[in-house]
């Protein structure tokens with residue numbers, strides 16, 4: 001009995017590391033396709049990806065084994081055990097891909113995932129070794145065995161960490177980062193393998209008879225496995241890139257469709273909203289012209305017509321201003337002129353200016369409960385906020401009294417509530433009404449573009465404040481605004 005001098009074929013060693021890196025790169029790439037897909041397609045992707053990745057990892061390992069030679073000695077492999085080691089590698093990959101594609105990146109999932117994957121990789125390696133048939137006994141160095149298993153766990157942990165990082169990058173353009181990730185993972189996987197090989201001391205024992213009806217390790221076998229693996233990985237990589245391109249296209253199409261739909265809706269609402277006051281103006285002008293032609297034109301008629309025209313013009317101006325504001329907000333060009341002001345005085349002025357409109361709707365007066373609240377405010381914009389809220393309270397308040405209540409939350413914050421007892425807003429709709437163009441089951445005869453509250457919210461936020469609504473269907477709504485004071 002003597003210790004054998006064994007060799008590693010350097011070309012094959014380098015190739016095995018390269019294949020491990022390529023397989024890891026492919027895995028990082030495939031994670032996205034698995035994540036992007038759903039249902040049955042997801043299972044198919046998971047299966048295909050695990051197959052590709054498993055074969056990639058296994059092939060690194062087996063080429064590493066083929067690189068291992070003992071001069072003057074044939075090495076055979078037991079085929080059933082080799083096949084088992086391939087299955088274990090595919091299983092390890094399936095576990096890892098499933099965890100990354102379907103679970104949340106929590107510490108528990110990282111640990112669980114790297115434990116399962118590390119065990120499977122180590123299992124694959126040692127089953128692979130066990131499939132080796134040589135006339136020799138193997139003496140194991142426990143230190144290296146344990147080290148190799150620890151490396152398998154650490155490599156798996158790193159692989160999961162990287163994969164989670166890449167799975168949400170829809171652009172798929174992060175080639176360099178993924179490439180570096182693949183190389184690190186490839187080195188880790190081969191590190192595990194070659195540490196495991198270091199653990200073995202082989203003592204030739206010619207008395208052991210090796211059944212030669214098994215797979216003989218040859219360079220031809222190594223070449224076949226390398227080419228086969230490259231083909232599998234190449235197909236997988238091409239598939240995932242096609243999938244990503246299709247997925248991006250679908251994403252783009254849905255967002256384009258949504259954009260076109262929003263534009264069409266806006267055009268139809270906006271033209272309707274503009275048409276109503278324009279029609280009023282046109283009718284008034286035509287009637288006036290007829291009266292002039294007929295000669296029964298008088299000052300009373302002139303004044304009435306001008307009033308109606310003016311009201312309609314105001315409505316158009318309001319609409320156009322709202323649209324301009326929305327455009328400015330969208331372009332980030334809304335600028336404020338803040339100055340130290342008393343908030344209660346601004347609100348008082350707005351309430352006073354709205355009194356005629358309320359009176360016309362039969363609501364006696366807006367009850368106001370002011371407190372002293374000095375802060376940095378853009379007077380014009382704050383007026384706009386309360387004009388909007390108070391005209392909504394009028395529009396949707398069903399003729400019931402409206403109240404405005406100011407309350408100091410603490411010396412630095414004031415809450416202003418505008419309270420009506422009208423239609424109210426369902427909980428589901430409360431979230432929507434602050435969106436642009438969003439109108440929720442408003443009676444059709446009540447005019448509006450659905451822009452007001454979105455502008456109000458933006459203005460409040462640009463004052464460092466916050467707005468929310470408390471409401472119950474049929475009972476009324478209270479819009480609350482919190483403003484910081486100075």
Ligand code: ADP
Nearest residue numbers: 392396433439440442448449450451452453477
């Ligand atoms: P508009 O009033 O032009 O439709 P807003 O953005 O001001 O647009 O309001 C959006 C929607 O929120 C309204 O269409 C209406 O359905 C709902 N809403 C706003 N204020 C109230 C309120 N005080 N009571 C009930 N519903 C309201």
